[in-house]
Amino acid sequence: MAPRNCTRVTGFIFRGITDILKLQNILFVFFFAIYFCMLVGNVWMIVLISVDSQLHSSMFFFLSNLSLLDVVSSSVIAPKVMLSSLVKSKDIYFSGCVVQFFLFSFCADELCLLAVTAYNRFVAICNPLLYNVIMSKRVCFQLVAGSYLCACANATVHTSTEFSLSFGHSNVLDHFFCDICPLQEIACSDFCINKRLLVFLFGSLIEVITIVTNLISYILIIVTMLRIRSTKGRRKAFYTCTSHLTAVSMFHGTILFMYLRPSANYSLDTDKMASVFYTMVIPMLNPLIYSLRNKDVKDSLRRAIETKLRAHFSPKGVRIGQPNPSKASLHT
Template identity: 55%
Template sequence: MASGNCTTPTTFILYGLTDNPRLQVPLFVVFLAIYATTLLTNLGLMTLISIDLQLQTPMYFFLQNLSFTDAAYSTVITPKMLETFLGGAKTISYAGCVMQYFSFVLLTISECLLLAVMAYDRCVAICKPLLYSVIMTKALCWNLVRGSYFLAFLNSVLHTSGLLKLSFCSSNVVKHFFCDNSPLFQISSSSIALNELLIFTTGSFFLMSSSITILISYVFIILTVLRIRSTEKKYKAFSTCTSHLMAVSLFHGTVVFMYLRPVSIFSLDRDKIASLFYTVLIPMLNPLIYSWRNKEVKDALHRAVAAKTWFH
């Protein structure tokens, strides 16, 4: 437990991804390229959906919000990591650490809920195609997105409030490249039992509710597709879900591994790699996954390029 005369540190020292000087510049180049690709693809996809009238559907509205979340996600983590690679300050202020943690939790849960919303949208589109426009109204789409962000915001406030109650008397060195809960809990001189319980409870709730929504949606999708006689129509129906299933598998698998376990089995090297995967790589992969085999996105991109060429 923290002693009575313990004072809150004004700064934390981020251990970083590695302390090997030979790897600093190569890693900087690699992650700068990843970050640039993440911003270019996500912001590009958001812009394309905004300007192309044929992409003004609920499916692409939700994808636009997912791209916004991914771009923000990466921006919360990557710039500070890049700064440390070039010998920049490895310190982060206490307020900056708290804000990074708050934003990180907010965006993580937002993405989790948006993936569930996208599964529901695909379920309605495939199972009730004639009623799709009646069910998935603009008002409902906005309410689903607002509800996802609002629940994520409340959850983030709850966890950040728990973090603010912790004391850090023995050390201010965070053995990670960003302010995550496990490395912060490791250096806390306060009891973290309540924080761990809170993370496990709320994490289980959001992951389970999201997973159940996705599972039920795909059960209905599979049952509907099996009743379709045309092989071509079956393939088309399943192809619209492939990208979403890949995104769900990547995100849920990594988050379950990272957070639904006690902090006592935290492993610095192993968890850094897992953290890199969902904070840096997944935000880059999502727009590529959704665009790679998506004919509508490719056609919209061609139209945008053709319109720009004609204008010039």
């Protein structure tokens, strides 16, 4: 790419998903519904896992961190998209774009956490007797901390490389948030081969390692499941893994489609639709996938609802299962 004349850019303007004004209100309602469902579902998962002692296990510890990342990744993008749908101004400050890009890149940590969760499932099914020893609290914290550290390194590399480019011949991003490809499209300095290799190798390394970890874990899990003679035990192991495998397939499939498809097939409209799916729809679906396919989560929700109903309908000052003091005094 030949160098272009550059002037200092103080901000960017999003074109958004569509230029049709009649669709702006519809888009606002659509994104608000998705964001609201995502926020309620993931916050509910975090709170439920925190307050229910029966969910204080390594698996649900990882799930609560996944829910936290879903909340952050959607909150970085969705409010700005909804605001842009209501008002004519679709601009963002340069510093705001940097922060949005960094936080969104940081949430690629979900790849690492999905791989860690797959390893956790492998240990639980293939080495159940040693599960509490291998997946101790210390190990779980170390795995999550390592995932966050990896995500921070990934976000730092991508952000520093992307914003070392010069912008100026245009500040209009044909997208609805600050992403890699739209920023490179308006760069007026050459995105040199060294930077391309750095971004590609670093991003691909994380993707390959996490995919391989998931594949190996589930291959070993399937082998172990086939050795289980009990149909009930095999079914239980199957239901334990299907929710996680569904989330892994959706997330990795969308990422691979977005960033590893041939440049000849690249389309901004397709890119926008895929971005909506993995930035908003997948975070909304994750709590549903994990809760509807997990008996422990459904039981915990049932207990919480029953406790609330009992507290609401029982007389004030009277505990459930205890005699009413006023009635007791009549019998004495």
